[in-house]
Amino acid sequence: MAEEKKRTRRANGESAIYLGKDGRWHARVPMGYKDDGTPYRRHLTRPTRKELVDEVRRLEKQRDEGSARQPGKPWTVAKWLEHWVENIAKPVVSENTYAGYEVAVRVHLVPGIGRHRIDRLEPEHLESLYRRMQSAGSKAGTAHQAHRTARTALGEAVRRGHAAKNAAALAKPPRMEEDENEVEPYSVDEVQSLLLEVNKRRNSARWMLALALGLRQGETLGLRWSDVDLDNEYLKLRRNRLRPKYEHGCGDAAPCGRKAGYCPDRVQVRRETKNTKSRAGRRAVPLPGPLVVMLRLHREAQARERATAANLWTESEYVFTKPLGGPLSPNTDYHDWKRLLEDAGVRDGRLHDARHTAGTVLMLLGVPDRVIDQIMGWEPGGAARMRARYLHVTDPMLKEAARKIERAIWGAPENPAVDKDQDNEA
Numbered sequence: 001m002a003e004e005k006k007r008t009r010r011a012n013g014e015s016a017i018y019l020g021k022d023g024r025w026h027a028r029v030p031m032g033y034k035d036d037g038t039p040y041r042r043h044l045t046r047p048t049r050k051e052l053v054d055e056v057r058r059l060e061k062q063r064d065e066g067s068a069r070q071p072g073k074p075w076t077v078a079k080w081l082e083h084w085v086e087n088i089a090k091p092v093v094s095e096n097t098y099a100g101y102e103v104a105v106r107v108h109l110v111p112g113i114g115r116h117r118i119d120r121l122e123p124e125h126l127e128s129l130y131r132r133m134q135s136a137g138s139k140a141g142t143a144h145q146a147h148r149t150a151r152t153a154l155g156e157a158v159r160r161g162h163a164a165k166n167a168a169a170l171a172k173p174p175r176m177e178e179d180e181n182e183v184e185p186y187s188v189d190e191v192q193s194l195l196l197e198v199n200k201r202r203n204s205a206r207w208m209l210a211l212a213l214g215l216r217q218g219e220t221l222g223l224r225w226s227d228v229d230l231d232n233e234y235l236k237l238r239r240n241r242l243r244p245k246y247e248h249g250c251g252d253a254a255p256c257g258r259k260a261g262y263c264p265d266r267v268q269v270r271r272e273t274k275n276t277k278s279r280a281g282r283r284a285v286p287l288p289g290p291l292v293v294m295l296r297l298h299r300e301a302q303a304r305e306r307a308t309a310a311n312l313w314t315e316s317e318y319v320f321t322k323p324l325g326g327p328l329s330p331n332t333d334y335h336d337w338k339r340l341l342e343d344a345g346v347r348d349g350r351l352h353d354a355r356h357t358a359g360t361v362l363m364l365l366g367v368p369d370r371v372i373d374q375i376m377g378w379e380p381g382g383a384a385r386m387r388a389r390y391l392h393v394t395d396p397m398l399k400e401a402a403r404k405i406e407r408a409i410w411g412a413p414e415n416p417a418v419d420k421d422q423d424n425e426a
Contacts, residue, residue: 015056017049025052029059062164075162077121078114081105084153095242095270104149108133108142118154119163123171126150130174140174147173185357186211190346197344202301203328205294206320207340210351213285214358214376217351218242221328222273223319230295233287237377238275243330245270272327283377295319 016028027044042059046052075083085105090098112129113121130143151168158166186194191211198204209215209223218240228235249265250256256263275282287295298319305323306313314325322328337351355376362372372378 015060017052017056019049020045025049027052027056029056029063031059031063075118075157076114077116077118078110080118080157080162081109081114081150081153084156088156089153094274095245099243099245100145101149101152104146105153108138108146109150112146113150118157121154121163121167123167126168126171130171134174140176143174144176147171184349185353185360186346186349188361191357191361193344193346194340197340201340202323203298203320203336205291205298206333207337207354208291208294210354211357212288212291212361214355214362215285216240216355216377217330217333219377221318221320221330221333224317225299225319226317228295228319230287230292230299233289233292234284235287236282236284238282239273240275241273241327241330242270244268244272283374285375 015030018026020026024045024047028041029044031040031042033040044052044055044059046055082105085098085101089101093101108129112132113125116125126147130147133143133146134140147168150171151166154163154166154168157163194207194211198207201207206220209220210217215237219237221241222239223235223237227238244261245268246260246263246266247269248256248260248263249267250263251265256265260266302321306325309324312324314322316326318327320328322332334351337354338348341348359372359376362375367375
């Protein structure tokens with residue numbers, strides 16, 4: 001027993017196992033180095049030597065694989081998520097991506113699973129959170145956003161050795177109902193109804209760029225006159241307009257008591273635009289003749305507004321501005337779209353549905369896939385997937401397919417008069 005209690009000098013990097021005065025077996029396992037360069041050893045204790053040896057071997061394996069917990073107090077999920085979103089994600093992702101991460105962390109993940117230790121978080125904890133979110137009224141898509149955020153954040157924690165596994169990568173998010181994101185593009189008749197109403201409104205060309213060419217909201221609101229070549233009938237898309245973000249400017253001494261966006265002295269803390277993130281997004285788009293005419297008239301109307309406003313005009317070079325100049329707010333633009341649908345007597349829909357409509361019209365017109373991809377701004381590698389998502393098979397297309405099947409299988413003679421009548425009905 002005396003020999004067992006005696007400690008022997010070990011080689012560097014080798015674990016030390018010994019029987020302590022308390023009658024229990026102890027081990028010191030080298031795990032690397034701390035931030036200050038000093039050696040870091042984990043202390044283990046078990047009632048028997050066999051139990052301790054088994055645990056030491058397990059920990060040494062984790063150390064050698066790089067999956068062991070690093071020195072220092074273990075992170076809670078809340079502390080890690082807050083650190084990750086502000087110090088790791090924010091400097092390298094876009095403003096919009098950061099905004100999505102921040103909301104998922106603050107509203108859902110920290111209140112829901114924040115008290116767990118990051119190295120003890122289990123997939124079941126996340127799956128329970130998703131069920132609670134849905135029971136509280138959140139859509140499956142919101143739970144998916146929280147799931148994607150957790151998976152990204154915990155993946156970084158695993159890479160840095162703060163956790164042995166990514167619980168979110170193992171968790172199962174709720175099933176997305178097939179019709180939850182179902183989009184029904186506007187028909188040609190509905191587009192024509194919108195066109196009649198659009199012509200009565202200010203910034204009318206803004207809506208036709210969406211319905212005819214499928215421009216995204218940020219692309220349209222970020223468009224400047226230097227990007228538009230009306231003589232050669234095309235425009236260049238280079239940047240996106242970002243949703244504004246404000247902080248209070250009233251000061252703690254005399255707070256206004258309002259939300260930051262409504263503070264009389266509010267301060268804009270987010271840049272107005274950012275460059276398009278993908279090479280496919282930076283593209284030239286051809287302008288149909290009627291749109292060229294609309295943009296010429298729009299430029300003349302804007303010049304008249306500038307002259308009327310005089311020194312009240314805010315110069316910005318944007319194609320679409322507020323009545324006194326300056327860039328349009330995406331929120332104001334969204335509400336203008338809703339009023340346009342209501343005034344035109346057209347069913348309600350998302351602003352992004354106009355983009356689906358434009359893509360489907362291009363397909364109906366038989367525009368080649370490569371040209372559709374160019375106009376819509378889709379990357380070559382993912383273009384097929386985006387076409388499947390955005391281009392919708394319409395009733396006239398189905399009827400035409402049925403007529404072709406009829407002629408091929410039953411040998412029905414082609415009857416241009418009948419086909420013409422059927423086309424008119426479609």
